[in-house]
Each structure stands twice: as C-alpha cells, then as structure tokens.
Amino acid sequence: MDKSNRLKNDAVPKKSRVVPTLLRQMNVRRVLDALRRLGAVSRADLSRVTGISAPTMSKLVEELLQSGLIEADPEMRYATGRPSVMYRMATRSAQILGAVIGMRECAVLATGLDGEIDDRRSRTFATPDSYDALLRTLAAELTAIHKLVEAPCLGVGLSLPGLIKAAAGEMVLSPNIHYLDGRCPGTDLGQLLQLPVVAVQEEHGLCLAERMFGAARGVEHFAMLDISDGLGMGVISGGRLIAGSDGFGGEIGHMTAKLGGELCGCGNRGCLETLATDLAFTRALARRTGRALTMDEIIRDAQAGKLVIEPEINDVLDYLAIGIGTVVNVFNPAMLFVYGRLFAARDGLFDTLVRRVGEHALRPSLQRCKIVRAQGSKRLGAIAAIISSHVNTLGPLLPA
Template sequence: MARLLGAVRSAGALSQAEIARRTGLSAATVSNIVQELAAAGSVQVRPGLAGGRRVRQVTLSETAGTVVGVDYGHSHLRVAVGDLSRRVLAEDAVPLDVDASAADSLNRAEQMIEDLLCVAGVQRSQVLGVGLGVPGPFDVDTGQIGSSVLLPGWAGVRPQQALVERLCLPVYADNDANLGALGELAFGAGQGQNDLVYLKVSNGIGAGLVLGGQIYRGAGGSAGEIGHITLDEAGPVCRCGNRGCLESHANAGYLLSLLRDTHGADLTVADAVALARQGDPGCRRVLSDIGRHVGIGVASLCNLLNPRCLIIGGDLAPAGDLLVTPLYEAVARYAIPSAARQLRVVTGTLGDRAEVLGALALAMSESAGEHAVVPA
C-alpha cells in the first residue's frame, strides 16, 4: 500500500497498469489495493489518458493535502494553490519587475500566498510544500541562481532558503523551463508521455527535459540550456558572455528589435504574432527566421536525446505553424533522419500557466526529495 501511494504521489496520476510497472506489484494486487484505498477515501479513480489511450487514472484524494506553486518570470509573479488530486483551488498573477529586487519579489510572493490560502479556505498548517520556479539556471548544490547576469537583483540570494524563512514550509525549487515541462507533463500536452522536451521561447530560451517520465536536471541543475548553443561565433555578444548564442538570434526581444522601426516602439510580442497571423510579411518573416534558428538547436537535441515529443511554450508559442513549420524544416535538415522523423512538435496547451502548474506538480511529487529545503 505504501509503495502504491508513493508512486501515485510522485507522478500525480497513474493508470493501474503504470502503478504495477513502477511498483513491481501484480495487476491483481494493484486493483485490490486501489479498491480498498478508494473505499477509504484516500485515492480517487478518474478517466484519463496514457500513451494516447483512455484509461482509469488513480490520484490522491482531494483531502490528502494542499500545495502551493510560485512562478517568477522576468516581468511577472504567478501563484497557485492546489490539492494532491491536481485540482487548482486558487490562482493569481501580477506584473512585477522580478530582476530588480529579490527581497521585494519574495515579500510579494509571501503576501500572495497568504491571500490565496485565504481564498481557498486553507490553513498554512495544511500546506505540505511549496514549488518555486525561477527564470534561470538553478544551482542545486549551492541553492543560488546559476548566473547573476540573468537575474542581477538576485546575486548571492538563495531563493529556496529565503522563501523557507518567510513561510516556515518545505520549498522545492527548479528553473522555469523544467517547471514548464512538469506542468505540460502533469496537466497539459505532455500527459501520457515518458520522453519529451519542453521548449520555452520568451525573453530567453530554455528547455525542460523529461527522460523516462522524470525531469533530467544534469549534475548541477543546468541541463537544458539550449539557448546558449553557439550559432555564430562572430555574432552578437550574449548576456552569458559568449557570442552568437541561439538566444541572441531567437528570443522575444530580438523579434521586437527587428520590427519596431516599421511597426512602432509600442509593439508587443502578442501584437507581432497577431499581425503575422493576419498576413503581415515582415512579422511572418521574422517569426520564420526565429523558427529556423530554434530548429537548429532542436536538431542537436534530437541527435543527442532522440525525444518523441517537443512542446513549444512561452511568449512565441501562439505563433503556431508560423514558428513550427520552419522549425520542422531546420530539424529535417540538421538532425539525423531517423530522429527527425520520430519527433512530433506541438504547442503547449497551458499557455502562461505552464510554469506555475509545474511548480504545483513539483510540490506534489516531492515531499522530502533531494531538491527540498525545509525549515530548521
């Protein structure tokens, strides 16, 4: 029973066949335990998808506990409260210059958490843990943001520990791309997939890698920094210090820099995507170029990891085929043919909620994991 509950808690939702594979229990034993736990109100059985097929998925009961997700972008803060059955109880987002001040950002998160727990009717004592997302590489050894250049106002700050000190709750942290991958895996386009890449194309470019159903973080937490693949050694200097990185040729800021002379200084990414979908030739050309550049980076991932599914998220995801078609063409040109043929590219279904839902999924799956920081 403990093995079954541990597997479901870690994954969030599993079919009975998946539970049997992960725990080594027989199908009959799993069926009997699920019936017993469901009768006791510890788990719920609902329709779901696994590998594209309809199955009956097992989740923990709505009364099993509550978790909080916190997602920091460079210009926003989003917080959500959910239960272990994957039901979102309350959620809110505010514009915020996260780069400017770590203290102000952490204080704002603390206040939003308190407000949303009140809205959800949840006491802080009922919260099992908090998932925290930061927009940059997160060093799992030191607990610090991996590069002060990416978040200058957070230099020397350990965001996990800082939030623990404010909330007196366990906190589990990861970067935004990994949480986007977890969000789509648990709640969105990645449900039922064991191997996928979540590619976030926004102010920066990062990838969350799911291998064997688990996030792959690398030795120090920096796996997936696809935005810093070199495309042109003589190209513009990137914020990481290198020249000609993919991110320098394909992020949202680059898109706007090419279009504002002809479309005005007030042009936004959403405006540019909308104009492209309406047929504007300049906007369509820039999105096509970005898709091609991103495709070169994705081709390298295909050759190394051979993923079956690539999910596009971030500010440029709404461009859809205007971005995906040239991306596919670049993958077909630069990737090994067998890897390119197996890749399926889709846009995420969660939009700008992917990372905060991923933070919820992280808190759901890890109550005492190796990436946790808990109150002393």
C-alpha cells in the same frame, strides 16, 4: 535579506508519510496518475486500473488520505451491490501554492492537488527590481491568495529562471534576473511564509507539468524547449531528467549560434537565446519598426494584418530549427515539446518550424520524434514541482 539569518530547516519539505520503498513510490504514482486521469474513483476501481492488490490499495489510500494529497468525495457513490466511497485528488481539504518568477512578470496561484487552475486564484505582477522587493511581494501575494480558500496549504512550488544548484537550491546564475545570482529564493521565501517551498528550475518544472498533466504522460524519452524569455531545455531520458553533475545541464540556449553576435545575459555573444526566442523576436521587431511591442500586441496586430513580421519571424524560426535539430540529433527523444508564444502570430508558423527542422536533423532520429507545442505552463510547472516533492517522485525525476 541577510542570508546568515536564514533558518535552514524551514524550507525543507515536510516528508509525507508516503515514502520509503521504490515499489511503494511507484504504486503511489500509479494511483495518483489514475486519479488525475479519471477524476473520482472507488478503491475497487483503483485496484482494477492500476493492477495493485486490494489489501495494498487499502493501505495506500489510507496513507494518501492522511498525507492530504487525496480526499474522499462523499457525494459521489455508485452501486455495485453496495455504494462505494469515491476518492479524488484533494481539492477542498488541501491546497497548494505556486509562484513563477519571470524576467518581466511574476505569477502566483493556488490550486487543489488536481492542478486545475482557477483564474480567481491566480494573479500576476511586474517583476520587482530588487531581491528584497521580490520576496516581500511574493510573500504578500501568496498569503492573499492562500486566504481565498479555507484549506491548509501543503507547500509552495517556485519556478525560477537560471541555473539552480539542485542540492542547495542556490541560484548560481540567472542570466536575465541577475539579482537572483547567489541567492536561495526557495529557502528565503519558506522562512517568510513558514511553509515548505520547493524551488524548481523553470524548464524542469515544465517537464514535470507535461508529464503530470500534459501530453508526456507515460512518455519516457522527451525534451522540452522553452523559448519564452530565455531559451531553456529539459530532457527526460529513460524517465530521468538529464541534469549533469550540478543540475546545470540542458542550457542549449547558451550554445553559440552566431559568432560575434549580440551580447547575451550570460556574458557571451551570439547565444542561441539571443536569436530564437519570443523575446528575441519582439526585440528584432522593435529594432526595425522603432516601436516596443509586447507579444500580445504583436500577435493581435499580426493576425489583423496590421503588422508585417517578416523577415524577423523567418530568422527566429531558422535559428530555432537549428536548435531543435541539434536536440533531436543529440538526445533522440520520442517527443519534443516547444513552449513559446510567437507561433500564435500567424497560422502555420509551427508547421513551418517543424519542416525546417528537417534541414538540420538526422532523418532516422527525426522520423521517430513527434514535435508538438507544450500543453503545460510554468504555473503548472510550479504546481507540479510541489506535488512531486510531496509524493517524493522528485527523487527519481530530478537530481538529489
């Protein structure tokens, strides 16, 4: 795609009406959190659970209705003297689209603002081998699922692997999909679809998803380690994402863990990413067995007792424990989420990992840190990114 022809303003998200002050932003977040948690809620109950006064709540609900983020559910009323209109996250009056770019597979999905994933509105396809083909396929697949439900689309969240210059949305380096280097996929896709597209670095998306829909609701200090293809990290400290001056922070996967080790997609050798991921595990097994197995096949065969996964799984867990111990020591998170699939290969693998972290982490920091598997997904990360953008909470959470 000729980048000079790009229409610059197309990918800038249209501002919802709900924006200006920090206080209002916090109030909006509280209302939406309550609706996500409780489902359909009356205005009076929203006031009660959020502590926001009735007149302010009236205005907020009106603005959220106009922005398309919530809708009235006329079917549901209850009597406290007189029937009340119930409000909920928009599921019929608006939809959002999400897309996840992975090293081998991409996913697209459409959901309501409640983030409920419906398999009928979710598709996957093999990652195309060129940038133009990727954009064309994404646009076609997103358009197709958009049409399944007759509701206006508020925008698209796009989860991307690699370093994204936060302000410009430019992919500076994608170690495992190099044709993205120097591109602005969010802007380019926005131009093709004529919709607002918000690009989010995949681990930042996972953090948003865990905070919006998962176990990190209300948690101010947490870290997310993504070990699926590459090894990425997002750290939320004091409610803010630690991203560094350009938004490139958190790349613990490219810490050297083995001098003179395997060549990494970033160009260096022996990066943690080459040793402690789902992909590293499948590659190590393939080297020994001479068979290239997918993670699904590995999980199936290992669980059935048909595939020996030692010593590869031991090595992966050892290196991963070093990585997690480092994160615990450096950032002192209250929770640490691990997003990956290899733990499904056998019962008890995650517990083994957590035990081994103790050999590398400072005890006081580790005692304060709960290490758990992530509940969110990159698909939810894409969805959370576009929702966040619409309520303008991306500001305090992600760098400007």
